[in-house]
Amino acid sequence: MGAPEGLKRLTGGATMESWRFSSAGRDFILRRAPSAAMMEGRAIGHDVEAAVIRAVHQRGVRAPEIVVELEETDCLGTGFVMRALPGTADPRAILAANEGDELAFDLCADIAMELAEIHNTPLDSLPDLPRLEPSDGVAGLREQFEEAGADRPIVALALRWLEGNLLSPIEPVLVHGDYRLGNLMVEESTLTGVLDWELAHLGDYHEDIAYGCMTVWRFSRPDRPAYGLGTLGDQSIEYASLYGREVDPARFRWWLVYRTCWWALGCWRMGATWREGADRTLERALISRRTSEQELDLLLLLEEDAPREERERDLPDNAGTSEPRGEASAGELAVAISEWLATVKDRMDGHDRFQHAVARNALGIIARDNAVRTEVRDAQLARDLLDGQVTLAQPGLLAALRRNTLDKLAVDMPKYPALAIARKTWTKEE
Numbered sequence: 001m002g003a004p005e006g007l008k009r010l011t012g013g014a015t016m017e018s019w020r021f022s023s024a025g026r027d028f029i030l031r032r033a034p035s036a037a038m039m040e041g042r043a044i045g046h047d048v049e050a051a052v053i054r055a056v057h058q059r060g061v062r063a064p065e066i067v068v069e070l071e072e073t074d075c076l077g078t079g080f081v082m083r084a085l086p087g088t089a090d091p092r093a094i095l096a097a098n099e100g101d102e103l104a105f106d107l108c109a110d111i112a113m114e115l116a117e118i119h120n121t122p123l124d125s126l127p128d129l130p131r132l133e134p135s136d137g138v139a140g141l142r143e144q145f146e147e148a149g150a151d152r153p154i155v156a157l158a159l160r161w162l163e164g165n166l167l168s169p170i171e172p173v174l175v176h177g178d179y180r181l182g183n184l185m186v187e188e189s190t191l192t193g194v195l196d197w198e199l200a201h202l203g204d205y206h207e208d209i210a211y212g213c214m215t216v217w218r219f220s221r222p223d224r225p226a227y228g229l230g231t232l233g234d235q236s237i238e239y240a241s242l243y244g245r246e247v248d249p250a251r252f253r254w255w256l257v258y259r260t261c262w263w264a265l266g267c268w269r270m271g272a273t274w275r276e277g278a279d280r281t282l283e284r285a286l287i288s289r290r291t292s293e294q295e296l297d298l299l300l301l302l303e304e305d306a307p308r309e310e311r312e313r314d315l316p317d318n319a320g321t322s323e324p325r326g327e328a329s330a331g332e333l334a335v336a337i338s339e340w341l342a343t344v345k346d347r348m349d350g351h352d353r354f355q356h357a358v359a360r361n362a363l364g365i366i367a368r369d370n371a372v373r374t375e376v377r378d379a380q381l382a383r384d385l386l387d388g389q390v391t392l393a394q395p396g397l398l399a400a401l402r403r404n405t406l407d408k409l410a411v412d413m414p415k416y417p418a419l420a421i422a423r424k425t426w427t428k429e430e
Contacts, residue, residue, distance in 0.1 A: 004028075009351035016198065020084065028067060032079030039078055040278075043130045043201065046070070046078040051127040052200045053082075056174075059125070061117050062185075062193050087187030089195060091219045094186045095228050103189045108230035110191045111184060111212070112238040118194070119173040119205045126174060132203040134167040137258060142386075144265045148272075149379070154295040154401060156382035157392070158261040161302055164388075167254050172202040179208045180217040181227050209239065209247060210255035215297045215418045216263065216290075222417040257301050264294030283358050289365055289412040295376070296405050296422055303402075306392035313399045315427055318372075318407050331370025338363040365412060374407040402426045 004021040010029075019030040033039050033046070044052075050066050057063045064082035088094065098104045142159055150156070177199025185193035211217070213235070218228035226235035236247040271288030273279050303311060324332055338360045348356050384390040392398050406426065409419050 011351060011354040016079075016196070027084035029064070029082045029084050030076075030079060031082065032070065032077045042198070044198065046080060046198075048127050048129070049197050049200065050080045052129070052174075052197050055125045055127075056118060056121055056194075056197075059121060061121070062114060062191060063197070064193055064195065085185045085193035087185040087190075087192040089182060089185050091181035091217075091228070094181060094184075095220060097186075098189055098229060104224075104229040105234055107186065107189045107191065108226050108234050109238040110189075111227055111229075112235045113241075114191055114194065115176070115179055115208055115212075116239050118176055118179075119208070121174040123172070123174065123202065129174075130201045131172055132175070132201050132207070133169050134204070134254070134258075137262075138162045138166065141258075141261055141265060144269065145386075148265065148268050149377070150386070151377040151379040151382050152264075152291070152295065153376075153378050153381045153385055154298050154405065155261060155264055156385040157302060157401075158257055158264075158298045160386055160388060161305075162254070162258055162261065165254055167204070167251055170204055173205045175201050175203045175205070175208050177201055177208070178211070180212040180214070181219065182217065204251065204255065205245065206248065206251040207255045207259065209235065210252050211259045213252075213256065214260055214263070215300075216260075216293055216416075218417070220417055222421055253301075257298065260294050260297050260301065264291050264298065267291040267294065282355060282362060286358055286362050286365075292376070292405065292409040292412045293416050293418070296409050296416070296418060299401055299405055300418070300422060303392065303398060306398050310392060310395070310398045313396065315399050315403045315406075316396075318403060329370055331367040334363040334366040334370070338367070368411040368414070372407060372411055374404065374411055376404045376408045 004023050007019055007021040010018040010020055017030075017032050019032075021028055021030065031046075039045060047069065050069050053063045054066050057065055062085075064085055067081045067083060069080040070076050070078055094107075098107050138159065141162070145152075145155055145159060176194065176197065178196050179194070183194065183196040184191060185195060212227050213225045213232065215222055218224060221228035224230060225232050232247075232252075240246050267287055267290040269288075270284050274281075274285040274288070328336070341356060341360055341363075345353070345356055381390065390397065402422075406419070406423055409416060413419070
């Protein structure tokens with residue numbers, strides 16, 4: 001490999017940096033940690049991740065080819081270089097290119113069958129990996145919840161449900177851990193690569209299946225559960241046809257709740273990562289506000305267990321908005337800065353242009369938060385839900401949680417596709 005040319009930071013990536021460059025006429029991707037502190041406490045390091053990628057690549061899984069691993073003398077942190085794969089990992093571009101039912105089904109089937117190939121990986125070909133049992137996973141989530149303040153009732157409700165419906169262990173397989181649009185390279189309607197193996201572990205195959213079906217990973221198609229492309233039936237049939245194991249609906253639902261709760265706490269943790277200085281990027285701080293997306297999704301998943309009269313109860317009125325007078329409010333100042341940033345957008349490209357969009361999103365949150373004060377923290381209610389002293393059978397609780405969730409998400413991420421569906425369902429809006 002010769003000297004790198006055209007080095008360019010790629011957008012996206014909640015925890016790791018990716019850089020594209022060329023050398024000797026070929027394209028490569030450098031994947032690295034933004035700081036040494038970012039790797040502290042992780043279940044596997046880049047060396048183990050690279051070993052997993054090599055193992056699955058060797059047996060035909062469409063994973064990238066590892067070219068070289070970084071060494072301490074490189075002074076680039078930890079990571080590795082891979083050969084670039086054809087296609088795009090941009091979820092919206094993938095969904096736009098597969099609008100028709102036939103194209104979407106073909107891609108959904110391709111993705112499901114590739115996941116089955118991953119789960120068929122012989123465990124003796126892999127490096128030592130952590131094993132995730134349901135009981136250990138829930139205990140870990142509860143610990144994170146306590147560390148984060150234990151004051152979000154919907155997360156407490158989810159933890160209580162997970163504990164009350166705990167799964168028994170099953171024979172483990174290789175679990176990718178982050179198998180979803182955004183980590184899958186696609187060219188037209190063909191899967192060309194599986195990226196980001198940093199969460200690889202041994203566990204229940206239902207975990208991977210459920211994770212890719214989380215509402216947040218459906219992007220602009222919340223009504224299509226399987227990767228935003230198809231139905232759960234489409235995915236299950238194609239998966240089972242190759243793997244030989246059926247998808248258990250109860251285990252699927254449990255892992256769907258688990259990983260949604262996991263991501264809610266993961267978003268929360270981004271705020272702590274920013275505060276502690278391990279990664280002071282604006283994107284890190286902004287992702288922490290995506291917790292409310294997962295709270296909405298958790299409530300939609302769990303409310304079916306509430307009594308019918310509570311599911312049909314009208315919502316209380318929302319908090320309303322305050323009308324600024326006199327001097328500019330903090331929210332209006334945020335709008336003014338955002339409007340100015342819009343005038344300089346064309347002067348930026350690459351990762352700077354991406355960060356420009358992130359900055360404008362952050363300013364929008366400040367403006368909306370200033371106009372509508374929503375409070376979703378309630379440590380006592382969270383504790384009562386976690387202990388089982390309060391349930392969704394309590395009159396008015398579900399309606400109050402729905403209202404708070406709608407109002408908070410309207411501030412944090414008003415373009416989240418599932419918000420419109422929940423608002424229409426819960427408030428009877430047309």
